[in-house]
Amino acid sequence: MSANLVVPTMAEMMAQGKQPDVLFWVGCSGSFDDRAKKITKAFVKLLNQANVSFAVLGTEESCTGDPAKRAGNEFLFQMQAMTNIEVMNAYEIKKIVTACPHCFNTIKNEYPELGGKYEVVHHTEFLKSLLDEGRLTIEGGKFKGKRITFHDPCYLGRANNVYEAPRDLIQKLDAELVEMKRSKKNGLCCGAGGAQMFKEPEKGDKDINVERTEDALETQPDIIAAGCPFCNTMLTDGIKFKEKEGSIKVMDVAELIANAQDL
Amino acid sequence: MSYLDNILFAVLLVLGGGYFAGNVKKLIRNIKLGQDVNRTDNPSERWKNMAMIALGQSKMVRRPVAGFLHILVYLGFIIINIEVLEIVIDGLFGTHRVFSFMGGFYSFLIASFEVLALLVIVAVVTFWMRRNVVRLKRFVHGDLNGWPRNDANYILYFETVLMCLFLFMNAADLHLQTLGAPGYESIGSSAFPISQNIAPMFNGMSESLVHLLEKGTWWLHIAGILVFLNYLYFSKHLHILLAFPNTYFANLKPQGQFDNLESVTNEVKLMMDPNADPFAAPAPDADAVHTKFGASDVQDLNWVQLLNAYTCTECGRCTSSCPANQTGKKLSPRKIMMDTRDRLEEVGRNIDSNKGVFVPDGKSLLNDYITPEELWACTSCNACVEECPVNISPLSIIMDMRRYLVMEQSAAPTELNAMMTNIENNGAPWQYNQMDRLNWKDEQ
Numbered sequence: 244m245s246a247n248l249v250v251p252t253m254a255e256m257m258a259q260g261k262q263p264d265v266l267f268w269v270g271c272s273g274s275f276d277d278r279a280k281k282i283t284k285a286f287v288k289l290l291n292q293a294n295v296s297f298a299v300l301g302t303e304e305s306c307t308g309d310p311a312k313r314a315g316n317e318f319l320f321q322m323q324a325m326t327n328i329e330v331m332n333a334y335e336i337k338k339i340v341t342a343c344p345h346c347f348n349t350i351k352n353e354y355p356e357l358g359g360k361y362e363v364v365h366h367t368e369f370l371k372s373l374l375d376e377g378r379l380t381i382e383g384g385k386f387k388g389k390r391i392t393f394h395d396p397c398y399l400g401r402a403n404n405v406y407e408a409p410r411d412l413i414q415k416l417d418a419e420l421v422e423m424k425r426s427k428k429n430g431l432c433c434g435a436g437g438a439q440m441f442k443e444p445e446k447g448d449k450d451i452n453v454e455r456t457e458d459a460l461e462t463q464p465d466i467i468a469a470g471c472p473f474c475n476t477m478l479t480d481g482i483k484f485k486e487k488e489g490s491i492k493v494m495d496v497a498e499l500i501a502n503a504q505d506l
Numbered sequence: 507m508s509y510l511d512n513i514l515f516a517v518l519l520v521l522g523g524g525y526f527a528g529n530v531k532k533l534i535r536n537i538k539l540g541q542d543v544n545r546t547d548n549p550s551e552r553w554k555n556m557a558m559i560a561l562g563q564s565k566m567v568r569r570p571v572a573g574f575l576h577i578l579v580y581l582g583f584i585i586i587n588i589e590v591l592e593i594v595i596d597g598l599f600g601t602h603r604v605f606s607f608m609g610g611f612y613s614f615l616i617a618s619f620e621v622l623a624l625l626v627i628v629a630v631v632t633f634w635m636r637r638n639v640v641r642l643k644r645f646v647h648g649d650l651n652g653w654p655r656n657d658a659n660y661i662l663y664f665e666t667v668l669m670c671l672f673l674f675m676n677a678a679d680l681h682l683q684t685l686g687a688p689g690y691e692s693i694g695s696s697a698f699p700i701s702q703n704i705a706p707m708f709n710g711m712s713e714s715l716v717h718l719l720e721k722g723t724w725w726l727h728i729a730g731i732l733v734f735l736n737y738l739y740f741s742k743h744l745h746i747l748l749a750f751p752n753t754y755f756a757n758l759k760p761q762g763q764f765d766n767l768e769s770v771t772n773e774v775k776l777m778m779d780p781n782a783d784p785f786a787a788p789a790p791d792a793d794a795v796h797t798k799f800g801a802s803d804v805q806d807l808n809w810v811q812l813l814n815a816y817t818c819t820e821c822g823r824c825t826s827s828c829p830a831n832q833t834g835k836k837l838s839p840r841k842i843m844m845d846t847r848d849r850l851e852e853v854g855r856n857i858d859s860n861k862g863v864f865v866p867d868g869k870s871l872l873n874d875y876i877t878p879e880e881l882w883a884c885t886s887c888n889a890c891v892e893e894c895p896v897n898i899s900p901l902s903i904i905m906d907m908r909r910y911l912v913m914e915q916s917a918a919p920t921e922l923n924a925m926m927t928n929i930e931n932n933g934a935p936w937q938y939n940q941m942d943r944l945n946w947k948d949e950q
Contacts, residue, residue: 248947250944250947252944269943269946271933271934271935271936273946274934274938274942274943274944274945274946275934275936275938275942275943276936280946280949283946284946299944301943301944302940302941302943302944304933304943305933305934305940306929306933306934306935308929310925310929310935311925311926311929312764313764313886313905313908314908314912314918314922314925314926315800315905315907315908315909315910315911315912315913315918316909316912316913316918316926317766317767317770317799317800317909317913318770318773318774318913319926319929319930321766321767321770321771321774322774322777322778322930323929323933325774325775325778326778348760348762348763352759352760352762352763353763353764353766356766357766357771397762397885397886397887397888397889398762401761401762401887401888401889401892402760402761402762402763402888403760403761403762404760428892429827429889429892430889431829431832431887431889432829432885432887432889434829434885435885436885436886436887437884437885437886437887438886438922438925439885440935441921441922441924441925441935442882442919442921442922442925443921444833444835444883445830445835445836445837445879445882445883446834446835446836446879447830447833447834447835447836447883448833448834449833449834450833451829451830451832451833451885453833454829454832454833455829
């Protein structure tokens with residue numbers, strides 16, 4: 244299937260004298276992490292399906308600097324940010340969509356003061372708008388009656404108040420959306436934010452992703468949905484730790500929709 | 507002779523008010539030790555926040571039981587101030603119940619104060635039980651060992667005693683009214699719905715003794731209020747004043763937006779400018795002040811962060827929602843705020859004892875109060891910021907201290923250094939080649 248993926252780069256577009264409607268910011272995880280690459284592909288399939296005029300930066304994309312900033316390295320962050328902004332401004336980018344809440348937050352909130360002003364949307368918001376415009380349709384069937392719980396990524400929810408778009412999408416699948424006891428504003432972190440993804444946790448009684456997985460398991464879900472590649476990794480690890488990987492899947496909202504379409 | 511009372515009262519009032527004013531001055535000076543930050547934009551949004559969060563208690567009621575009880579105590583405090591005003595006027599001018607000319611409305615006011623006083627006692631007793639009998643997790647937490655735990659209880663005792671004195675005073679007054687004692691015109695027992703049940707205990711006592719008890723409780727009540735006022739500065743109870751400016755000056759930006767360090771921007775721009783001469787000596791700047799990157803001590807934090815520290819009530823909602831704390835790590839956002847205040851107070855005392863200048867004491871907020879282990883456990887998830895009933899941000903202090911550790915001391919954990927090297931060399935936190943970024947497109 245993936246042979247059919249149409250993924251133009253900004254450079255190719257420019258060579259043809261074209262300007263896409265939206266830049267798909269893939270992010271490091273979506274580019275390199277084996278699990279997250281599946282999310283990237285699922286999202287591209289949906290973009291292709293809906294005939295969205297988009298492009299990626301490809302090899303011209305670089306880390307947004309989020310993990311550096313949150314680790315305290317403002318120098319490295321700003322160097323990354325300014326380099327990325329230079330590239331994006333040269334391509335006259337207006338609108339950006341990304342499947343990573345960390346890239347989303349940083350480009351949306353922290354790039355403007357450094358000269359990078361764009362309209363930035365999370366892929367769940369973008370997919371929701373495609374559905375609302377009728378450019379994408381969901382044939383429910385496949386997930387009918389399945390219990391799906393949604394884990395709010397901190398940098399999507401609390402940090403930027405995006406709570407409804409992913410939930411609306413899940414409900415369109417005719418699935419039963421079950422909420423964890425801690426959700427939305429009160430959601431619990433997956434344990435990866437603030438550059439924790441890249442280091443061992445400090446000494447404690449338990450890992451945060453296990454605590455969060457326990458929240459999810461309490462809802463007796465068939466699927467744990469996430470909207471962040473890092474949350475996805477942490478919860479997948481949590482499910483493995485609980486030896487539930489046979490019965491419960493951790494999936495990105497984009498994957499759920501692509502799956503429902505048999506893409 | 508009769509003026510003695512009034513003079514004594516005036517002296518008490520001036521002493522109590524004066525000592526308090528002195529401490530407020532010190533408080534403002536200490537907060538101003540912080541770096542400047544502009545929090546005057548968007549005043550309408552700021553007033554709205556203050557009205558909703560400090561005045562309207564909108565974030566308190568997210569935990570309904572504590573929220574409801576807190577509103578009782580809060581209303582009691584606000585409304586009883588009308589009574590305090592009357593007490594002050596009576597005390598200064600030797601009048602008795604100077605507002606009683608308002609007739610039925612006055613009776614209604616006094617009656618509502620009494621009901622509130624009783625509700626406050628109920629709420630305070632429940633609060634005490636939550637701390638000392640039920641022992642809620644966030645109240646038995648080690649952060650509170652020592653003074654903070656006593657402080658919390660002292661406040662509850664204080665409030666109970668003040669409310670009891672108020673009710674006893676009214677009961678004695680009512681008894682004297684029924685006796686028709688001179689100077690005690692009858693207001694009617696409808697004004698005393700609670701204290702009329704206490705009044706019978708005075709039956710059989712001599713009028714002069716009841717008179718003495720009435721005066722005694724009156725004096726103890728107002729003296730207690732003045733002592734309590736002056737206790738605030740030394741206590742977590744300071745939040746009853748600072749919650750208002752604190753919510754006004756709180757961050758209005760999205761929680762995920764961390765500030766851009768201007769000083770770094772200038773350096774990075776220079777670094778990335780192809781026309782800049784890499785070997786040029788920096789232009790000598792007479793006004794240049796060495797700015798530290800990040801924060802290692804309270805003076806490096808901004809004044810809003812210091813105001814946050816004084817405002818913190820140590821309720822522990824932040825810590826109880828912190829993912830790191832819940833999973834047994836050392837980080838406690840509440841402790842970050844308490845440490846910041848403790849250190850700021852220490853710096854303030856240092857300045858006081860050294861004729862107005864800070865003499866380095868070989869200590870700092872970092873290491874002596876807050877350890878790197880605590881700082882590195884934070885996931886920057888903003889749960890603590892979301893939870894705080896008065897919009898304090900422990901996260902901003904954690905981030906500023908991480909910045910100091912990384913940019914001034916290069917003291918990040920090894921794995922984070924590896925991550926940062928990868929970003930620097932490969933444009934990704936993992937060791938992959940930037941040229942492979944689009945490989946996913948063709949992978950099966």
